[in-house]
Amino acid sequence: MNNNPYKSxxxxxxxxxxxxxxxxxxxxxxxxxKKTIRPFRIPRSSWRYIAAAAxxxxxxxxxxxxxxxxxxxxxxxxxxxxxxxxxxxxxxxVTSNETTALTTLSTDVxxxxxxxxxxxxxxxxxxxxxxxxxxxELVNVADNIFTGLCVSSEPVFQNDFLYxxxxxxxxxVFKGAFQVGDIVPVVEMGGRxxxxxxxxxxxxxxxxxxxxxxxxxxxTNYVEGMxxxxxxxxxxxxxxxxxxxxxxxxxxxxxxxDTYGDYEGKMYFRNENVYARNTxxxxxxxxxxxxxSSISLxxxxxxxxxxx
Amino acid sequence: MKSPxxxxxxxxxxxxxxxxxxxxxAYSYVKNRSDAEDIAQDVFITYIQKAPDFDxxxxxxxxxxxxxxxxxxxxxxxxxxxxxxxxxxxxxxxxREESTLISYVYSLxxxxxxxxxxxxxxxxxxxxxxxxxxxxxxxxxxxLSRGRALLKTKIxxxxxx
Numbered sequence: 001m002n003n004n005p006y007k008s009x010x011x012x013x014x015x016x017x018x019x020x021x022x023x024x025x026x027x028x029x030x031x032x033x034k035k036t037i038r039p040f041r042i043p044r045s046s047w048r049y050i051a052a053a054a055x056x057x058x059x060x061x062x063x064x065x066x067x068x069x070x071x072x073x074x075x076x077x078x079x080x081x082x083x084x085x086x087x088x089x090x091x092x093x094v095t096s097n098e099t100t101a102l103t104t105l106s107t108d109v110x111x112x113x114x115x116x117x118x119x120x121x122x123x124x125x126x127x128x129x130x131x132x133x134x135x136x137e138l139v140n141v142a143d144n145i146f147t148g149l150c151v152s153s154e155p156v157f158q159n160d161f162l163y164x165x166x167x168x169x170x171x172x173v174f175k176g177a178f179q180v181g182d183i184v185p186v187v188e189m190g191g192r193x194x195x196x197x198x199x200x201x202x203x204x205x206x207x208x209x210x211x212x213x214x215x216x217x218x219x220t221n222y223v224e225g226m227x228x229x230x231x232x233x234x235x236x237x238x239x240x241x242x243x244x245x246x247x248x249x250x251x252x253x254x255x256x257x258d259t260y261g262d263y264e265g266k267m268y269f270r271n272e273n274v275y276a277r278n279t280x281x282x283x284x285x286x287x288x289x290x291x292x293s294s295i296s297l298x299x300x301x302x303x304x305x306x307x308x
Numbered sequence: 309m310k311s312p313x314x315x316x317x318x319x320x321x322x323x324x325x326x327x328x329x330x331x332x333x334a335y336s337y338v339k340n341r342s343d344a345e346d347i348a349q350d351v352f353i354t355y356i357q358k359a360p361d362f363d364x365x366x367x368x369x370x371x372x373x374x375x376x377x378x379x380x381x382x383x384x385x386x387x388x389x390x391x392x393x394x395x396x397x398x399x400x401x402x403x404r405e406e407s408t409l410i411s412y413v414y415s416l417x418x419x420x421x422x423x424x425x426x427x428x429x430x431x432x433x434x435x436x437x438x439x440x441x442x443x444x445x446x447x448x449x450x451x452l453s454r455g456r457a458l459l460k461t462k463i464x465x466x467x468x469x
Contacts, residue, residue, distance in 0.1 A: 006413060006428045009406035013399075015331045015341060019323050019348075027349055028319060031356035161446045189450055226447070245457055258454075 115282045120221035121195060122283050124228050133261050135295055139303045142241035142260055144176030147275070147297070148184065150236040155191035157201035158250055162224050164191035164231035165252065168240065172297070175304050176242075186242065186257050187249055188231040188266075190224040192284075198222050228280025229263035236286075239275035239300075241265030273297050323352050326369060329430060330376050336425040337380035339414050340397060347383055351376050373430070374440045377422070384418075412462050420455030423448050 114123045139145065148168035156163045170182045178184060193201075196218025223230060232238065242257040242265065249256060259265035267275040268286050276294030278286045288294075295303075330351055334344035354375055362368040399407035413424060422441060426432045434452065438445040 004428055005405070005409055006424070009402065009409050010332050010336075010425070010429050012402055012406055013332060013335065013341075013410070014401065015327075015335075015345060019327045019352075021320070023349070024320050024323055024352075025316070027323075027353050028316060028356060031353045159449060161449060189446060244461075245454065248453055248457065 116220075117283055120223055120283075121216065122223045122225070122230075124190075124225045124230075124282070133264050135293065136303060136307070138241045138260055138265055139175075139300070140307050142175065142243060142265060144178060144184075144242040144257065145174040145240070145300070145304065146170050146176065146178055146184075146242070147172045147174075147237070147239045147269075150232045150234055150238065151183070153192070153231070153233050155193040155197070156187070156249060156251075160202045161189070162191045162193065162198065162202070163249065164188045165249065166232040168232070168238065171237075174297070174300055184240075184242070184257055185252070185255070186232065186240065186259065187245060187252075188258065188263070189226055190231050192221070192223050192231070192233070194218060195220040195222045223284055225284065226263060228282070229266075229278070230284035232266075233284065237269035239267040239269075239295075239297075267293075267295070270294055319352070319356055322355065322368075326372050327352075329369070330372060332429060333373060333376050333425065334380055336414070336421060336429075337377075337418065338383060343383065347376065347379050350379055354379075370436065370440060373426075374442075377441050409463065412459060416455055416458055419451050420458060423452040424455045424459075427452055 114121065116122070133141070148170045151167050151169050153164055153166040156165045164187070166186045166188070168184045168186050170178050170180055170184060173180060195216050199218070225231065240257075241260045243260055244255065245258040246254070246256045248258070264277070267277050268288075270276040270288055270292075274294055274296045276288050276292040279289045279292055281287060327348060330348045331344050334347040334351075335341060338344055338347065351372060355372060360368075360371060362371065399410060402410070413421060416424070423434075423437050426437045426440065427434075432440065434449050435445050437443075437452075438448045441448065443451075
């Protein structure tokens with residue numbers, strides 16, 4: 001790549017003699033040592049950790065058995081396809097198992113995989129999230145904080161990816177230059193289209209539903225989100241922590257905004273004066289639970305005041 | 309079975325070939341030279357222990373970069389790292405424009421910084437970055453785009469396309 005100042009700058013970083021011959025010899029010795037001196041013996045001090053791990057594993061096994069089947073309305077793609085007379089492949093089982101493992105082991109990553117419900121295919125990517133931003137961080141980092149009502153929402157394909165371009169009409173402004181009544185264009189990852197459109201507009205071969213050949217009808221609704229969060233739809237009443245991302249969509253000129261942390265900067269109206277982040281879900285229905293992070297607009301105003 | 313001398317030479321070639329990339333990649337994560345050097349050593353020790361076979365050098369490099377990424381993430385998550393504060397690096401030996409540029413890039417959030425490093429320094433594609441860092445291509449594309457946009461707000465169009 002020509003004229004690449006970053007490459008040039010990084011090349012000039014100094015790492016003096018990090019790997020001279022002596023260091024390499026030491027590394028070889030260290031590798032050999034680790035290879036050979038590894039007796040199969042569990043240190044006495046480790047037993048408490050092993051016991052704790054065993055208890056946790058038992059809990060993971062026992063809790064689902066005690067709670068019984070959940071989400072009975074949802075059907076996995078494999079089950080739906082099988083019920084409809086389609087054959088599913090072994091790969092789908094592998095994918096399903098991996099998804100389950102991710103869901104079980106990770107505390108901050110929600111990986112619902114793919115489900116079909118009411119004739120709509122819901123696909124949610126997993127993004128291996130970094131540490132989520134706190135409310136304080138969101139308030140500090142966001143240039144625009146406002147509540148609004150989604151008045152339009154449409155899918156946009158760009159570079160093989162599906163995005164959603166929505167218009168949000170501002171109902172109250174807490175930070176930034178927007179005015180009540182302004183229409184703010186917001187872009188998000190994922191979107192709502194049909195399986196046929198998705199196939200037509202993207203060229204990436206390995207998609208979740210490609211594990212199930214081409215037999216899924218083209219007019220099946222297709223909804224894509226990330227980590228169990230889905231893009232805006234019309235009539236959504238939201239609190240947005242938004243930043244300028246003008247120029248991101250090739251075919252959209254003019255100011256364009258996105259929410260911080262992809263979906264962290266989007267909270268839904270929960271009840272009077274309070275907005276909350278919805279519970280990650282297999283579908284785009286907005287629900288909340290006890291763990292949902294929420295904030296009242298009064299608290300928000302105080303946080304913004306404190307941040308100044 | 310390689311003799312110790314042959315093994316030493318083979319490892320020496322690998323280390324010299326990839327140490328530049330590994331050190332700088334680790335540095336882009338941990339932003340500290342001594343930590344980056346420790347991680348790089350650990351990466352090569354892992355390489356020696358695993359002794360993986362590859363058909364192409366590109367595969368070998370991708371494996372090494374992927375191990376580097378994982379070790380950096382482990383390091384950043386470690387309790388040790390959470391308890392210590394690294395000294396800020398002195399980049400005064402670099403020309404001012406370069407130290408400023410590096411400061412700007414390294415001030416970005418990790419999720420933006422790492423794709424930018426791999427894209428602009430290593431020349432990897434979005435798909436390759438996704439494989440190395442273990443993320444979805446769409447996510448990497450978005451992070452890359454947003455990282456660029458953030459840099460644009462700080463330094464204008466002087467970065468690179």
